[in-house]
Amino acid sequence: MTRDQFGLSGAAAGGAIFDLIRRGGPLSRAQLVRRTALSKSTVSLHVDRLLKLGIVMEQARQTDSGPGRRSLLRFAAGRGTVVGIELGVTSIDVAVCTLEAEVISSASEPLDIGSGPVAVLERAYQIIDQLLADVGEGTAPLVGIGIGLPGPVNRTLGCVVSPPIMPGWDRYPVRDEVATRFGVPCFVDNDVNVMALGEARAGGARESESFLFVKIGTGIGAGLVIEGELYRGFKGSAGDIGHIGIDGETTRCSCGNRGCLEVVAGGGAIGRKGRELAERGESPLLAEIAQRLAAQDPPAEISAVEVGQAAAQGDTAALELVIESGRHVGSVLAKLVNFFNPEMVVLGGGTVNIGDAFVAAIREMVIRRSTPLATVDLVIRRSAFGDQSGMVGAALMVADELFSVERVTDMVREFEG
Ligand SMILES: [Zn+2]
Incomplete structure (x- = not known):
């Protein structure tokens, strides 16, 4: 295994390059070389892999006179859609988003968290089904669901633990049940954390x-x-x-x-x-x-x-x-x-x-x-950012998890064979 001067070897360099493109793109190959201090050939090799994996795409520069080297690289955010949900104490907000958390369609309504997980999740499923039907077949496939919950969340277990004001929710397997219902990964966190994430990436902060x-x-x-x-x-x-x-x-x-x-x-x-x-x-x-x-x-x-x-x-x-x-x-x-x-x-x-x-x-x-x-x-x-920060933050959480440096490094490693 070769190790470049940036200290990244093999697939890890691919993961790091992808992260720069996803969070800071669009970027040119030359910019990636400068930011990573990896060699031109290493950057080029990994960019080709990321392009073949379909998680990065080329975007022509407006001043570009010809195809090829001068194009910019950006995250292929249209390859999937995610659903972000904010469950409040008295309301639910649901958004169908791109992988960059641009809202495609959303819905909000009053909902009492105290009516318990079975009733609340059933209503959430109806809203999600309706939104997905509304956005239609032209939209990219659903790849993940994120939920902000108004209580202390154990992310390892994927549930709320000992919530003071959520009767029936203690250790209810929210993450696993939602993942099973829709056949995609689900991620849960405390509602304030997902709102902070929304503010950090897409809001005023x-x-x-x-x-x-x-x-x-x-x-x-x-x-x-x-x-x-x-x-x-x-x-x-x-x-x-x-x-x-x-x-x-x-x-x-x-x-x-x-x-x-x-x-x-x-x-x-x-x-x-x-x-x-x-x-x-x-x-x-x-x-x-x-x-x-x-x-x-x-x-x-x-x-x-x-x-x-x-x-x-x-x-x-x-x-x-x-x-x-x-x-x-x-x-x-x-x-x-x-x-x-x-x-x-x-x-x-x-x-x-x-x-x-x-x-x-x-x-x-x-x-x-x-x-x-x-x-x-x-x-x-x-x-x-108003009412949107929770559901947008929940959608961003999904993209962060599905496209974490570790996961993308694994994708690149598997691709290498
Ligand atoms: Zn207290």
Whole structure:
């Protein structure tokens, strides 16, 4: 076996070249030679193999006067389609995507995770079948499915483990069941991790090497991207910031502890505290909204959304609640910023949209409580990607797994014979 100066031997060089093309393409052969420090002939040999394997394709340059050497190489993203799913606590988002996670077709609807895995997955199957039928036969074959789940995920087992708010899901074999149903590989991860991946590759954090994605919805969680890669931690629970304790808070959390960030300042907590303000008569506006919602058919309750609306209309108690919640989130994020020194903090999840005052309070607290060096160029902003980051991130996860350097190295090795 020969070893080039880049330290890559045989098939591993093919895997590395492919990864450069997939993530940074289109690239010319000359650019690949410069970036890998491999010899021209080695690059050429592996490019030919990748072309024959059908996972890389030639793309003519616009200025190209003739065929052949001057063409660019890019990932053959049209050779398969993937399905990305984000299962939330109260909703499902499904997208059929290219291997570069461009959405071909998508659907979203309310769905209660509490109705259990059998009912939820059955509905997911119906939506997937419908979307695949809609995009039609001209589309490339389905090659994989990715799912973001709203709980702690054991990726080795392919299931959720001990989720605080997902009755019936504990160790339910989600990955294996979906893979069997569709006859393609399935990959699962925590929903916040797939959202962070979506932000890193296709969202607003593409230029950022190391950032923190924070999802504030019913619960609170974070995804860490370090030097372009998602960091999952030793057992996959990295970023589970919703259960960091807030000093002096005693509200019992679904995890069994007291005073966790999400039970103090998450979307569910803001709604609950808003209802208390209405009941105690401390917010006339929320009391009025509560009455109106109760009279609806079906009757509804105040959620974080109504608290945000009341705050925006100048209701003092609602505004104080929004600011206090934002400060709690900000105080935890300040500690993380001190520890991790990210370039950017991206805020996503439905509760982030309850009002500017919420984000302003988070930002103020992070700036006030972090060290100056950690915040001097720190960008804190809302996700510009909106509802798509989960399903797009889940689709990207599939492409990352199916076309990992290791897998492609194996493909090249088998091709070598
Ligand atoms: Zn907790």
